Structures are given as structure tokens and as C-alpha cells.
Amino acid sequence: MSTRRVAILGGGNIADKNHIPALRQLAERVEVVAVCSRDLSKARTLADKHGIPHAFANTADLYAQARPDVVVICTPNLLHYSQTMEALANNCHVFCEKPPAITAQQAQEMADLAERSNLMLGYNFQLRQSAEFALLRRCQADGLLGDIYHIKAHFLRRRGIPGWGYFTDKAMQGGGALIDLGVHVLDLALCALGYPSPNQVVGNTYDFIGKAGGKGLLGQWNPQTFEVDDAAVAYLKFPNKASIMLSASFALNMEAEKDRNLDFFGTKGGVRLFPFSLHTELAGELADIRFPHLEEIDIQLKNTAAFLDACDGLPSSVCTGRQGAILQRIIERIYQSAEE
Amino acid sequence: MSTRRVAILGGGNIADKNHIPALRQLAERVEVVAVCSRDLSKARTLADKHGIPHAFANTADLYAQARPDVVVICTPNLLHYSQTMEALANNCHVFCEKPPAITAQQAQEMADLAERSNLMLGYNFQLRQSAEFALLRRCQADGLLGDIYHIKAHFLRRRGIPGWGYFTDKAMQGGGALIDLGVHVLDLALCALGYPSPNQVVGNTYDFIGKAGGKGLLGQWNPQTFEVDDAAVAYLKFPNKASIMLSASFALNMEAEKDRNLDFFGTKGGVRLFPFSLHTELAGELADIRFPHLEEIDIQLKNTAAFLDACDGLPSSVCTGRQGAILQRIIERIYQSAEE
Amino acid sequence: MSTRRVAILGGGNIADKNHIPALRQLAERVEVVAVCSRDLSKARTLADKHGIPHAFANTADLYAQARPDVVVICTPNLLHYSQTMEALANNCHVFCEKPPAITAQQAQEMADLAERSNLMLGYNFQLRQSAEFALLRRCQADGLLGDIYHIKAHFLRRRGIPGWGYFTDKAMQGGGALIDLGVHVLDLALCALGYPSPNQVVGNTYDFIGKAGGKGLLGQWNPQTFEVDDAAVAYLKFPNKASIMLSASFALNMEAEKDRNLDFFGTKGGVRLFPFSLHTELAGELADIRFPHLEEIDIQLKNTAAFLDACDGLPSSVCTGRQGAILQRIIERIYQSAEE
């Protein structure tokens, strides 16, 4: 099989540090042929740094000249929708950064078009490839958990409002802590449940600290221009009675600098994901099981490979367009609930 | 002021170990004059043990002969309503065990009658008197937290389904983990918010482990007769946008044998209750504050005293009939939501 | 079934603190009818203290007058043989303190006579009843360990030569650390292997510290009269290739004051006994399993009950006369090997 031709949209950090290095390690399967950024000098610098032949300032030229098979979208959230639709229209598979889009409607259209076009649309939720989540899935498969009926998922930072980029700009990002951090753990929780659609979604969002200002631990944000949620909480109910408690924050008055974790409660066993531990009964006694030798994994490399597997029609653990649409709908419902 | 005459309804552990010893330490304010239990021998044994003059098998005799001013209700949940109404009708102040009742309607009637009768109705949520919650209230008063906008409250046991009593009997108790354990932390959470009524309540209840059976850590329960929730989760939204995430369990596949805690997130500071720590900014830096010398408190004694203060018209931190009605309504709405 | 009549031989600590309290908790199954000690006043004091009707200074009177069904032997090791033989001859079941005897020949005769007489002979190795060893046996039964092929067993004290009793008197005890401490862990190791006879036994014994003197942590011993092994090590090979490494000490220049443990290495899993942990593979990963809620057990009570079960012909985990003979033969071979 010949290698696929990959084009990168966006010239920022996530392209430079995550996607391009992963793609280059997969040189037997893909060739990165072009970088595209509105700021052409940025595109060129990146291309030169990684030995990529072409750099473009607009996608029209890109599709015309570089004829990619695959497009990797590393631009601000606002652009995910239009760029994905265009890429699909140009007959490319799409590997898009999270979150899928700004609105549920967009994510739905993206999934629909990909399916109609018989093209792969995947989202880059790399935590799925972590050793811990992979082990959770194996434990589920081996029946060690029974049925999962409740999940607590949180991704909290104490003062982690980023002091750079668009993170506090509502138009560009579509939201704050929920859409940037919360989506990661929500994706895992949904995945463990089989990605069902909830029948009930309620939640709240807050912005007290973001708007008041304070000591920044990820650079210093500007409270004057802070427009998004610095914290969000939500509760999801599913048709089979399962439920998820979700919380996410950029800023919260808590002790830990960062606290990201999930607890999965099943009928036979429960799992705390980080560090992984399994709690069940064994030999008639309550047992706590630890796995001391989980391997460190390059989760970006593994997720990119999983996306390529999906393009090849192989079984894959990558987040699909369909799943992304379900996720985006939930995010939207949480934000709506917060407005009620 | 002469001492009040107190009668005890119920001859079980909670009367013997909690209420009577507390009342006896308050001998300057109260005299315990009678114990009443359907099982007269139980009543008599208890009365003899504690030097209480009278024992009765029914409340009619009790009111006729012992003429109490105060009634302390230590009977199964099912009886709280009728016994409180009767006590109020007999012109007694009432100090009732938690939860207030089985239904919201009952709790409402109880509060209404008490108010109409100008009598005190108090519920025995002793955690309010803990050094930690008292300090939280002082920190709130000193402005160290700003406004609290989110609270996580949980009271979880891994395998703590009691192997005795009525705890798994739905008719007698009205429910399981939620109504027995969850109420404690819910009361504290509501208290910290000023005891508002939520505009939205959703939740779920589960009984997988209770019905399947397993290793009991509080005696061995019988899965055949298990009728209640072994776990419950809920989400509450309030008119001012504040929210509470609540969870309670008798049985859950988790690591800790017992995990009871509350996190209060405020605009200026946050508090984890057990052990108490305060997280805020000070001198331009993020600061974690601990209070290493909190006193051990006899919380039953203090709560009984607080109830008596309320009877005397003094300021009091005891849970009132009005608050109990709000609380009971929330419990009912969670159980209803779980059925949807 | 009527209760059995039990007589106690020996008026020392082990009768007073271990056996008699256990027997009295089993009052539905046994009645302690007599205590016998060469020092009649000791016997009488003990009998009075525990409400036992008779006290004797010799066994002849005991058998003649008290007509016991069961004899519990709590005398120095030297007397185990003759008193057991006499008891069996008087048609009594025998529950004898460890070690079985002084020589292998004695233990063999004791087992033979018991079997010929259809009487139960049991030895009091209580560690068999510990929650940890019971769980090991259940794990074995559930196949969690596969086949055990190597065991490390040690019972070591840094300066624990007892400063009282006969512990350093070779004639009375038959040896030192090996026969007093080593037997406990050796019994567990053999039990886990199915109590096979080894085809090879080698070992050494030492008495350097015992004879040189030093700081005593269990009272102060007298180096002048020290006659036994203060340390012993041995290696056992079994026909199925399994092996045991055994070590025991009263005194050894090590850090811990006391170190008693066993490691069981099986084809599928391994167990460290104290605190219990199981090491295996699960879901394709190396897994460490802990059981955080093992119950505290009154191991003497449970072992006495197990002995009575055996008397009743029920399945029992008590050490039998046959096993005791195998154990004693190993002890003898270790001492012999040490002399070579």
C-alpha cells in the first residue's frame, strides 16, 4: 500500500509538538506533504523545521497543489467545522483536534458528510490511548467490572486559566473549561458506557475567578477579557439508568494544582483511573488490585495510528465523527442548562 | 428557670447511647422523666439503667401521666411523622431523629403545626456541631470564602450495608443510603448556602450490590430482603446559580471503607471539610491554610444543647422544622427523579 | 450431643491465658472438669480462677476421679510424649501443645497409638487459623496460585531469647529457636504443600549470641546456662521438586525486633503472608492484590474449635498426629544435619 499524503491545517504548538512528530514516526504509513496557515511565514517555518515540502497560506491552494489524502486540523475550535467540511468535500479523511466544533449542529453535519462520503472523520482524544484507559477496557472485556452504572469524571485546575492563545475568547473557543478540559474526561466516560446519548443533561457554569483575576499558574490571564466558563459542573442520565457526574475547571479554590481523574463504578468492580486501581471481591474478600508495571505510552503516536487504522478500515479505538456529534450535543446541552 | 421535663420515644441504641447521655449532662436544663417503647421491658431496662423514673408502652399513658414539656423521638423513620404530630398536639417541643419523615408532605405538616403551635421542632443533624463545620461558618462570616457557588458532598461506604435493624426495609425507612447517610451531608451543604430550595433536582438510585450480596463490613446483610437504594447520586441547582453534587452509598466498589466529605467552592476561598483546609490567595500568593488544633467536640451534647437554646428562644444552630421540610422535599424529588 | 469433659495438664501461662479461656468460650461443646499440675497449689489456683471443679497433682488421680474425654497438654516439651501416651491409653482425645515431642520416634508412636485407638490427636499450631493463612488456602483452592514450588519461611527475633521458663534448657525443650519458633512457620509451609515428607533435609544451628550474652528484649537471659540453638537455618527438598528455605532465631544481628513471615511462590501467583498480598498476572498485566478488610481472629479459639471438630469427625484444619510426626522428623533431621 502506498503511503497517504497528509496536510496539516494550523501552524501552532499542537501541530508542531504533537501531530507532526507523531506522523513522522509513522513514515511507513504517511507522508506529510504540506502545512497551511493563514500566516504563511508560520507555515513555512514549521515546514522547514520538519522537512515538509510545501507551505500554504490558504486551503484552496493547498488542495489544488498538494492533493492530500488526509487532513489534520489543528486550528482554533471555530474553524473545525468549515475546514472539516471543506476537507471532506476535497475527498480527504479528516483527523480533527478536539472539541469537534462549536455547536451540536455543526458536529452533526460533519459526521453526516463523512459517512455519506465514505471518509473517516476522527477526533484527537488521546487519553483513550493511555495505558490506564486501555486497561480499563480490557478489564471490562474480561468481566472484572460487571456493568458500569455510575461514573465520576473531573478535570480541575486551581489557577490554570491559560495566559496565552484563545482559551478565554468565547467566539473562537465556544466556551472555557468545559469545552477545553471537560471534553477529555467526558469522552472517556461515554466510551466506557458504549457512547449512549443521555436522556437528561443538567449543569452550571461559573466565571467568578476568571473575571476577578488572581495568581496565574499557566501564565497570567487578563480578567478584563475573560469571557468563558472558569468552572462547569454537569449531571447526565442515560436510558439504562447509568449516570455521569462531570466537573471541569480552569480555576477553582481547591488544594491540588491539577486534578484529573475518573471513577467507574460497576456491579462487580470499580476502577479509579489515575493511578489505576481496581476494587472488587476475590476469594470471598474485598480486594484492591494494582498494576505496578503499566507502560508509559506515547498517546499521540498511538492515537494517530489508531486514526490511520480507521482510515484503513481496521478496528480502531479512535473517536469517530458519530461519537463526536454525541459529545458535542452534550456539551451544548450543558451550556444551555447553565443558562436556564 | 425550672428544668424542662423530657420524654424519650424509642428504646434503641440511639436513645441509649446518644440522647439520654447528652440530656443527663445537661441536668441543669432538663430532667428526663420517661421512656416509652412498644416493648415495655425495653423501656423499663433503659429507664432503670439511666435512673429515669417512668417507663411506658404507649404514648397515651406517657402524655397522661408523665406530662413532658419536651419529647425526643428516637424511633424508626416511619413513626417520626405521627409521633411528632401527637407530641406537638400535646404541647411538647420535639427533638426528632433524622431524617424528618418519609414524605415531603409529612415534613411540611410537621413544620406547619410546630409553627402554628409556637413550639420548637428540631432535627438531630449533629454534624452541624462538628468543629469543622463550625469553623467553616466562622470563615464564611469573616469573608474568607466569598460566596459559595458549588458544593460536592458525599457520604460513601464500600460495603457498609448494616446487617441489623430496619436499614434495608423500605417501608420502615423510606429509602436506603440517601435517606440514611446522604441527608447528613446534604443538610450541611444546604446550611452553608442559607438553606434555599433548589429549582432543579435530578438523580439516580441503584441497588445492584445490595441485591447481589457480598462481604459485609457492618454485619452481614441479607440480599433477599434488600429493598432500598445502596447508592444514590443527585444534582441540585439553586435560583442563584449555586449547585450541589451529592452522592451517598451503603455499598460501592471503591477503595476506602468509608469516605465522607464536603468541598465548598467560594469566590474567594474553598474549603475541604475533613480534615479542614482552606485554599485561597494571601499576600499575592496561593495559600493553603490548616488549623492544627481544632478541638474534639461531643457533637450530640452540643446539638442537644442547641435544640434547648432554640426552645428557649435563643439563637441556635439546630436544624429547624422548616429546614427539615426543605430537606425532605429534596430527598423526595431525588427519589422521584430516579424513577423517571 | 452431650458436652465433652476436658482436663488440663499443666498449670502455666499457656493453660491460663490460651487454652482455658478458649474452652470456656466453647461451653456448649466442652466442660473443663480438672486441672493437673505437679504443683497442686498452682493447679488449685488455676481451677479456682476459672471455676473448674477439680485440681490434681498427678494424672493417676485425674483419670481415676475426673474421667475426662479430652486432655489438653500444656506442659514442657519433655512431657508431651509420656502424657499423650497415657491419655490415649485412658481413652482420651488429646490436644497437645507444639512441638509434638522431643524425638521423631516419640511423635511417630504418639500418632500410631492415636490411630490404633481411634482417638484424635491434635497439635496446637494456631497460626493455621489466622485470617492470612485461611485466605492463602482459599486462594490455592480457587487456583489463584497454581502449584506452589518454593517457600521461604522465617521466624526471627533480634534479641528475643526468653529470660524466663525452660526456653534455653535443652533437656526440657529439645532445642531452641528451631523447635520453639521455627516449627510454627514450618507447619504452615508444609500444610500449603500438602504435608509431604522431604527427601532431603540439611541445616545448621548456631549459639554464638546466646552463649556470649547481650541486651535481652524479652527479659534478660543467662548466657552461662544457655544450651540451645539461638539460630537455625535449613533447606528442604521434596519429591515433587518443591523446596523450603527455613530460618528461625532467638537472637540474630538484624534490624527488626521480630520478623515472621512466609513467601509462597506458585506457578500462577505468589503470596507474602504478613500482611497478605498476592502477586500475579491479570488482564495481561502484572497485578498486586491486597485484601484490606481481613478480620482479626481469635486464633486460639478457632484452633480449639477445629480440634473439637476433628474429635467429632468433621472436616478440620487442626494439625493431626500424623502431620506432627512428619514435622518432628524434619526437626530431628535438621538438628542431625547441623551436627554433621
Add this chain to the structure above:
Amino acid sequence: MSTRRVAILGGGNIADKNHIPALRQLAERVEVVAVCSRDLSKARTLADKHGIPHAFANTADLYAQARPDVVVICTPNLLHYSQTMEALANNCHVFCEKPPAITAQQAQEMADLAERSNLMLGYNFQLRQSAEFALLRRCQADGLLGDIYHIKAHFLRRRGIPGWGYFTDKAMQGGGALIDLGVHVLDLALCALGYPSPNQVVGNTYDFIGKAGGKGLLGQWNPQTFEVDDAAVAYLKFPNKASIMLSASFALNMEAEKDRNLDFFGTKGGVRLFPFSLHTELAGELADIRFPHLEEIDIQLKNTAAFLDACDGLPSSVCTGRQGAILQRIIERIYQSAEE
């Protein structure tokens, strides 16, 4: 004194990473003149990397052309014997990797020929040069331990069967965990006792896990071709009553990933080697002594220098041919005992 001319046999890791760097740091005493490997390109690559003038594909050419004074043997165990004999015949001192050889007879011949030839034969047991073992020897010299009478020595891995090289090939290696890992700690134990020959050696070897397969922590081994011991245990008795308990494993169901240690028990004090601690009596009390500032040592550099000292007739702590023969004889007896 002019520098010695050194030739390296073997072009693998141990030559590249250990021996050649050490020899180059000793440039005042030695000059590395040649590398020899059956695979000439490997030899050449290594020579070029380290600036060594000559590379050979066979030893005949090596001796003819490079005329070395010293030969360092870094080839598989199977070749140690023939290459050492040839080197000695060519009038070279020999510094040979451990273990000495495959059979005791070989090691004996090697030692005999070296002595007859007045040439130094040394084995590379570098742990002798560790700060801990050096301190043990000083403590022995200062009389802090008295006489050592028992040693526990183990070198255990949980799942450390190497997934590369000849480690599981019986013909090339002569054995598994015992001959590869066990020899290291056995050498230290024998050294501390003065390198006596034992009068009794018994032991067992196992291969259950190696043949069954499992999760590999040092690469993934192939159970199909696994031919050696994955675990070995042994017991050694010496004429002066001292004893050694030895165990080694590539794979064992234990908690630690790796556990390598020795305990030395002496009449006055005892030492645990890693981390070093000394347990004795001081000022009439039991005392534990730690040495918090032991230096990190380049043990290969120090052992190579010690070998060169021996070549120069200076006092040296390197393992000699004579000691290697004793060690090899013990290894052989353990493997024989395991077959009985």
C-alpha cells in the same frame, strides 16, 4: 613502566559500554590495541567508535598481528574457556567476564594454566567494588561484625527474563538465573567468608514461568525456546559451620520488580548490604548504624583497575582464577543437586 597492550574479544554491549570506556580512562596504564569479533564489521565499528587501531575476525590473526599483553573476554559464556586457554597460551593476562565458564572442570583448568604460566586470570565481578561491599570489608577488618556465620544472598527479578541475547539458551549460557544473576551475590558471600569450598551443596531449579510465558519487563521472551532455570535456590554448608542461603530468579511471582541484597550475620554485628546498615550493640544498647554519605563509585573502572593491580603483583580485590574455579564448582553442584 610502559603501558600494557589490551585486546578485546567480543563486540557486544558489555565491551562497548563497560570495558572499553573503563580501559580508556586508565590510559596511563593500558592501551587498547584491538577488537576481535567473529562479525568483523561489528569489530570494526567498535574500534572506530573508540579510536582503537585494529579490528580482527579471528583470534589467530589477533595474536599474530596485534601482540597483546592483556586479553579482555566479553563473549558468550560458552567461549570463555577456549578463549582464556588460548590467551594464556599466547602469554596474555586474561580479564574474563562472569561466569568463569560452563563447567567446573573448565574453570579449574583455566586457573591451573594461569598459575602455571605465571599469568593473571581475573573475573569481572564488579559488585566487589561497590561502596557497600568495600565498607563491609572495612567493617570486618575493624572487628565490627565478629565472625560471619550465616549469609542470605538473593538476586531476584519478577519478570526479568531478557528478551534478547543468549540468556535463555542453555548451550551458550550454561544455565539461567543462577549462572547469570546468582553468581554475582554468591561471589560476594564467598568473598566475605574468605572463599572457602563448601562441604555440602543442595539446591533446586525451576522453569515454570519461563516455559509458560507472561508479561516481560526486560523485553518479551519466547517461552517456546526457553531452556534454562528461571529460578534457583541453594543451600551451602562450610567446614567451619558457616552457611549460605542463595536464591536467584529471572521470573518469580513476587512484588518487587527486582530485589538484590545480602544479609551478613556475624557474632558481633550484622549487615544488610543495600542500602548499607549495620546492626550491633553499642554503649550497652542495641544500635543501628547508617552511613549516609557513601560515594557513588564507577565499579567497572574500579574493577578493571583492580585487575591491572593484580597483573602488577599489587594487592587486589579482583576475583582470581582460583576463586572462579571454586565458584564454578559450586554452581555446577547446585545444578547437579537440582537434577537429583
Add this chain to the structure above:
Amino acid sequence: MSTRRVAILGGGNIADKNHIPALRQLAERVEVVAVCSRDLSKARTLADKHGIPHAFANTADLYAQARPDVVVICTPNLLHYSQTMEALANNCHVFCEKPPAITAQQAQEMADLAERSNLMLGYNFQLRQSAEFALLRRCQADGLLGDIYHIKAHFLRRRGIPGWGYFTDKAMQGGGALIDLGVHVLDLALCALGYPSPNQVVGNTYDFIGKAGGKGLLGQWNPQTFEVDDAAVAYLKFPNKASIMLSASFALNMEAEKDRNLDFFGTKGGVRLFPFSLHTELAGELADIRFPHLEEIDIQLKNTAAFLDACDGLPSSVCTGRQGAILQRIIERIYQSAEE
């Protein structure tokens, strides 16, 4: 030898809990014949409780009627001088609570009169009898420390101003933290140096917290009546160049609730007293030595026995009148220095 007749002056806690129980355990050497307290009922109660034959309200009657050989003084500091002088005049040995007196002049007179009268005057500094200080003295004797040239001694409390007794009353006590707590560690420091007189004494005292008020951890003191030092620091130089840094506090803004320790720095080794550790060089390396099995000691019993030894003319480690005079002079000089 017949037992000595002991009289107790003072009816407070220290008599009841410390001295009388210790004396009663020494019944072979002493008989407690009388208690004397200005408050006769207190004296009588104490006498009855401990089976002491006589109780007096004044010392005149005591000496006339009870004819004691030994007087133990457990009264407020202010009375130590006059009661000691009177007791010596009545031909009694005196065992006096610490501190010796209020002024240096008093302590000097007390020592002089005792010596002139050939009577023993001892002070109750019990820490001298602690296992740790006794071990320090043995280590000194064994030469493990060389010569001690600097000592840091401190006895600090965070908020330990006693809420009862005379502790904050300058006239009755003579001072605060220094004279109540500091004397204990100063006595040990001086003892380790051979009880020399310093050639220079400087220091300061403070009372900021004591006078400002705050949270009391030993009851609640009254800042209105607080007259003494809540903290004191001092520096002592001795003719041989040795020096002591001393600090003591009832109240200080520090983390620990209580911190009492001494560091002894010697030419060969140094000791931290609690928990005892010795830091020196051994076998050419820096060594840290711990003594894990120091016995718990009843230091009051041992100090009372030491005092009786001194009365009997035996070697004794009790603090003598002569030493007490040196100590008191230092205390006075510190207070004077603080006024400069």
C-alpha cells in the same frame, strides 16, 4: 537499715501524681508519714487517698508530731527557700521541686546550710533519669562524643501558657517560661558539661503574646493578669570556651505545639537527644547511629530513688544543692540581662 520517715509539703497535683506514688513504690526504703498543706482539708484528702497516717496545716506541728527524716517540698516556688531552710534546721534531708528558689542568694544559702548540716538537698529534675540522657552520659563516658563544646537547648510551646495555677504570677513563681520550662533543659546542658559556672550570660525575655491574649492549648490564660516571660532566650559562655544557646517559651508563633530538645556537639560526635541519635565517623565514613530499643522509664521513680541514694551516701545522679545554686544564679543573670 530502717526506712526513712518522709513528710510531704504541699497538697497539689505534683505531690499527688508524682512524688507520693514514687515514694510508695519505694516502700522498702521510705515510709510517707505526713502531708502538710495550709489547706488542711486538702492535706487530709491526700493523706486518706494514699493511706498516709498524718495531715497537718502547718509545719510547726508537722515537725513536732511527725518527726520526719526527709521532707519533700511540692509547694509554689516562692516557698521553696523558707521551707527548705526550716526543714534543714529540723535535721531533715530535703527533696525540693524545681526551680530551687526565686533568687540566686536563696539557692546559695540553701546549699550552704545543707552542706554545713551534713544533710542532703536534692532538686527534682527528672529528665536526668530519662533513657536518653542516661545514654548520653554513657556515650560520653565511652568517649563517643569527645569533648562537648556547644549545646543548643530549647523547651518551646506554641500556646502553652497554663490556664491554671500560679504560672503567670511573678511573685509566686519568680518568672515564666524560663524558670518553669527552661530550667529543665538548662540543667541537662550544664550536667553534660560538668556543671561549670559561665563567665558570661546574656539574654532577653518577652511577653507580647501573653499580654495580648490568644487561643490557649493548656487551658485559657488571662492576659490581664499575665506578669511573666512568655519567651526567653539566652547565651552562656564558659571558661573552657564551651557555650550554650537556650530558649524557652510558653507562647511563640511556631508550628509545633511543643518542641523540647537538646543538641550536644562534641569533638568526636554529636547527639540529638529526642529521639536519641548519634552522629560521628566510623570505619572512615560519616555514620548515624540510632538505638531502637531504649526502655521507657518511670523517671520520677528513678529520680526519687536517686535522691535516696544520695541521702545514703551512694553515688547518685540527682541534682544537688550546689548544682541548684549554680543553676539559679544563671537564671537570675538571664533575667538581669533581659532588663539591661
Add this chain to the structure above:
Amino acid sequence: MSTRRVAILGGGNIADKNHIPALRQLAERVEVVAVCSRDLSKARTLADKHGIPHAFANTADLYAQARPDVVVICTPNLLHYSQTMEALANNCHVFCEKPPAITAQQAQEMADLAERSNLMLGYNFQLRQSAEFALLRRCQADGLLGDIYHIKAHFLRRRGIPGWGYFTDKAMQGGGALIDLGVHVLDLALCALGYPSPNQVVGNTYDFIGKAGGKGLLGQWNPQTFEVDDAAVAYLKFPNKASIMLSASFALNMEAEKDRNLDFFGTKGGVRLFPFSLHTELAGELADIRFPHLEEIDIQLKNTAAFLDACDGLPSSVCTGRQGAILQRIIERIYQSAEE
């Protein structure tokens, strides 16, 4: 403003690793124009390494040819005085390494001349710029400590006598541990008090270990040529009753390898500097406050910048000539007191 021209005196480590890198990071404010060292080749090497245009062997040439505005003095203590005086005479601001000089008289003259010349003289006490000390100052400013009345300051090493340089040479250094290490913490202590002059200074110095020899942890020193204090202790009293306890050591028989800390005791709160913690009362309870996110600071860079601020007439936290004179006077008084 044009950049200042900076010349470096001294070609050692402190110039190479500390001052020049800091100055180069401040390229907008300064240009390093010359290095001067008696050893011209050293000066040239340093200049080349850092791209500095000129190198000189004497200061006369330096001033004549390089015409600096600022001189940074990185030479041995003995030269600080003469080089500073010369630099001031040449109209240069001076940034001098600590300690200021050898004698108090020198430091006084240096300060006087600088003031008369309207030039800045600063000393390089970089710990002032540590996050911890800066936070202490902010806490003082916010009133969290009240008034500080006692400080314990120590900078102790167990065996840290440097094995290189002039550290043990009295003529070149002016002293040992006190003048090299003690000055750092003394400067901080004085700074926190407002840099008052003490009315009383007493102290001692020792050299037992330095002269006896031992294991060196910072290279191996030579006891034969050891001339300075290996330990020093001192006590300082100030007119406002505040006091400082100071200790410093190159070598002391203690457990820690290095122990450098300060405790500040104030009327409202106390601070331990490393790691920073604040102990006070809050909400009526004793509170311990930690600041978990203090930034790592390049303290040399910040102190150099502070010196430049001072040259520019801006507020600055650098140690001034006036403060240096006070400090040097205290050091001298301690050394004098030690001689008494």
C-alpha cells in the same frame, strides 16, 4: 538611557558562573566591557568565553583603557577593600561580593567614600531575592507578623569545609564559617529587623574538627593548614529588645549534610523561611499557612538587577554599603567576643 559599561575584577568561578551570565541577561541595561585578573590568561579566557572585548592584568590599565561606569568585584575577601576604594576613586559604582571586607573599619570607609562620592556601593547577598525572603517582606508589610522580636538564623554544614580555594586561609578570608556562610543568614535577619546596630554581641568560634581532619563532603580539606573557625555561634541584642541567635559551621557533628534556615518570631505571626510557612491565629484558631506555588527565581539575576536599580536611584532591595558596614562590624565583634 545608554547602557552602563561594566568591568569585572577577578577571573574565578563566581565571575564566570554567577555575575557575567546575569549581566549578559541584562544586556539592555549594561555592557560588560572588560575582565581583570592578576593572571592575564585567566582574564582572557573568561573574556573570550563570554564575548567580552577586553582583558587586563591590572586595574590601572583597566580604568585607563576600558573606562567602566560599574565595577563588579569577585576577588578574595582580602582585596574587597582596596579594589572598592580604587573603583570609587575612579568614579565607578561598585557591586562587591560578600563579605564586605576583612575589618569593620574597612567596610566603614568603603561606605563613607561611596556616599561622599554619590556612587552606589552594593553587596551581593542574593538570598534577599529568594521567593521566600521576598514573601516574608510582603507578609511583614501586610501586617501578618506584627513586630518581629526574635530570630534564629543558622547555616550549618556537617562536613562541608571546602577542599579548594582560600576558604581555610585566615589572611585571605578573614575567617571561616562565620564570614563565609553566617553572613548570608545574618544579612537576612538584620534586613527583617530594619538593619539596626546591636547594643550587645557575644559569641564563640571553634576549630576542633577542622584541625583534627575527617571525611570531607566538599572535597577533602587539609587539617594541617586549617586556620579558621569551623563553627561559630553568636547572640545579638538590639536596642528595641529584639534578639538574634546565629550559628554557622563548615563542620559540626550533626545529622543533616546541610541545614540553612531562619525562624522569625513576631507578635502576630511567625515564619520559618525554608520551606516557607507562616504560623498565626485566624478565625479564632491557630493556623498554619503554606504557599505551594512560590516561583523558582534566578536570585543572582534579580540581585544584579536590584543593584542596577539602586544605581539608577530607584527603590532597591540590594544590600547597601551602609548596611554592609553594620554587618561587618557585627562579624568583627563576634570574632572579638570569641577571643575574650
